[in-house]
Amino acid sequence: MAIALAAALIGVLATLSQRDGLRWSSFSFDNVSVDPVTERLRVLTQYRQMLGAILRDPDAPATSWASQMLDGEKYLTCGFQGGQTNQLISKLNALYLAKLLNRTAILAPFTAVHFKGAYRSIDDMYDLPRLLDSAGTRGISFERLKERGRRNNEHEHIACWAIMDAVRYRYERPPENPAVWRLNALTLEFWAPPTFPSNENGFPDVEVIGDFLGNQTAQNNWLETVRRDLLPQQPRAHNDTSAPRAPTVENVVAGFNPLSDRWPSADAQLQCIDALFHVSDAFGLRYKPV
Ligand SMILES: *[C@@H]1O[C@H](CO)[C@@H](O)[C@H](O)[C@H]1NC(C)=O
Ligand SMILES: *[C@@H]1O[C@H](CO)[C@@H](O)[C@H](O)[C@H]1NC(C)=O
Ligand SMILES: *[C@@H]1O[C@H](CO)[C@@H](O)[C@H](O)[C@H]1NC(C)=O
Ligand SMILES: *[C@@H]1O[C@H](CO)[C@@H](O)[C@H](O)[C@H]1NC(C)=O
Numbered sequence: 409m410a411i412a413l414a415a416a417l418i419g420v421l422a423t424l425s426q427r428d429g430l431r432w433s434s435f436s437f438d439n440v441s442v443d444p445v446t447e448r449l450r451v452l453t454q455y456r457q458m459l460g461a462i463l464r465d466p467d468a469p470a471t472s473w474a475s476q477m478l479d480g481e482k483y484l485t486c487g488f489q490g491g492q493t494n495q496l497i498s499k500l501n502a503l504y505l506a507k508l509l510n511r512t513a514i515l516a517p518f519t520a521v522h523f524k525g526a527y528r529s530i531d532d533m534y535d536l537p538r539l540l541d542s543a544g545t546r547g548i549s550f551e552r553l554k555e556r557g558r559r560n561n562e563h564e565h566i567a568c569w570a571i572m573d574a575v576r577y578r579y580e581r582p583p584e585n586p587a588v589w590r591l592n593a594l595t596l597e598f599w600a601p602p603t604f605p606s607n608e609n610g611f612p613d614v615e616v617i618g619d620f621l622g623n624q625t626a627q628n629n630w631l632e633t634v635r636r637d638l639l640p641q642q643p644r645a646h647n648d649t650s651a652p653r654a655p656t657v658e659n660v661v662a663g664f665n666p667l668s669d670r671w672p673s674a675d676a677q678l679q680c681i682d683a684l685f686h687v688s689d690a691f692g693l694r695y696k697p698v
Contacts (some may be wrong), residue, residue: 455537458546462512463597472562473514473594476553477677484621484679485514487586487596489572491521494685499530501614501684503545508618511679513547517590525598527556527588556590561593567670568596568680571617571687596680597668602630611686621681624674631671 413568432455442450459466462481470476477483488495499515506513517527540547554561561687579649589596604612620626672679 433515442541451537451541454541458540459548459552462546462548463552466552469551469553469558471554471558471560472564473560473566473678474564482509482511482677482679483514484509484511484681485566486680486684487589487682488516488519488685489586489683492518492523492684495519495521498684501687502681503540503543503547504614505618505621505681505684506547507543508615509622509679512545513545514553514678515547515549517550519586519588521604527591529666541555550588550592554594555592556588563593563595565597565668565670566678567668567672567676568598568681568682569601569621569672570598570682571601572683572685576654590603596682597670598664598682599631599672600634600664614684614687617681617684617687621679622674627672627674 456466462478462483464470464476464478483507484502486498486505495516495518502515504515505511515530517529518533520526520528529549531549531551536547536549550556569627604620607613611670617678620630
């Protein structure tokens with residue numbers, strides 16, 4: 409069931425590359441008219457070229473994302489939640505957003521829920537060169553940036569929109585910061601996004617999120633509101649000595665760090681979204697050609 413759904417979603421994503429937006433029923437991977445060996449070579453060559461255009465060293469992960477990312481290229485990454493299908497939907501939404509925003513999607517590994525072990529790179533589970541070719545978008549796995557768990561990895565912080573907070577309900581616990589971020593020496597600094605208008609399914613369309621992520625004015629306006637009204641999060645007065653071991657801020661929503669000097673930005677080289685599951689229709693049929 410999960411595999412069938414995944415295949416369906418990949419098919420839908422693939423139609424994004426078609427100018428006129430093929431109907432779901434008319435799409436097929438099987439009627440490629442060229443010789444399969446030539447076709448495979450074309451796809452792999454193109455994938456190789458893409459890697460060369462978006463990574464400093466396509467052949468070896470670096471010790472930091474920052475040192476692996478190329479000037480002039482912009483990236484987007486996304487957390488995840490749920491089982492494999494939900495994790496996949498998050499990744500497909502990330503690829504779609506990356507295409508809308510002309511960024512490279514950095515795709516998290518799958519975390520073991522329905523299979524044994526801990527994490528599996530998307531490179532090991534899906535044919536990424538073919539998927540990206542069909543979808544006409546740029547993407548890479550986490551594993552091409554930093555090797556999970558390596559001791560000399562540099563610790564990095566990433567400002568990240570907590571979209572799930574705005575999509576479903578206000579977080580009752582901290583935004584998901586799956587262990588995989590920690591294992592990649594990454595700490596997410598969460599920011600509350602605005603509440604987005606919902607479609608008839610009760611969730612926002614991916615495009616609505618994309619409009620916000622691509623609009624620096626809207627983000628700056630919103631960040632002002634957040635700082636002023638939302639993440640209450642005023643630093644504790646320095647003269648307050650009532651609780652020697654108290655945190656340095658009070659009235660803080662868990663998971664959000666008001667003292668962070670890293671703000672998400674439409675101009676940032678790397679944009680982050682906590683997860684993109686309950687966004688748009690769960691079956692992806694609302695995706696529009698871009
Ligand atoms: C695949 O089939 C569709 C519908 O029959 C057709 O319109 C399209 O041109 C075919 N594509 C290729 C690459 O043959
Ligand atoms: C998309 O980004 C690439 C950089 O990777 C750039 O070369 C290209 O001009 C951009 N396209 C548009 C339409 O902005
Ligand atoms: C960006 O956001 C601002 C403020 O919300 C809005 O006035 C403007 O129309 C938006 N720009 C685009 C291109 O959507
Ligand atoms: C601490 O400083 C604030 C202003 O920064 C002031 O309103 C408050 O009265 C001070 N508290 C004490 C105990 O001095």
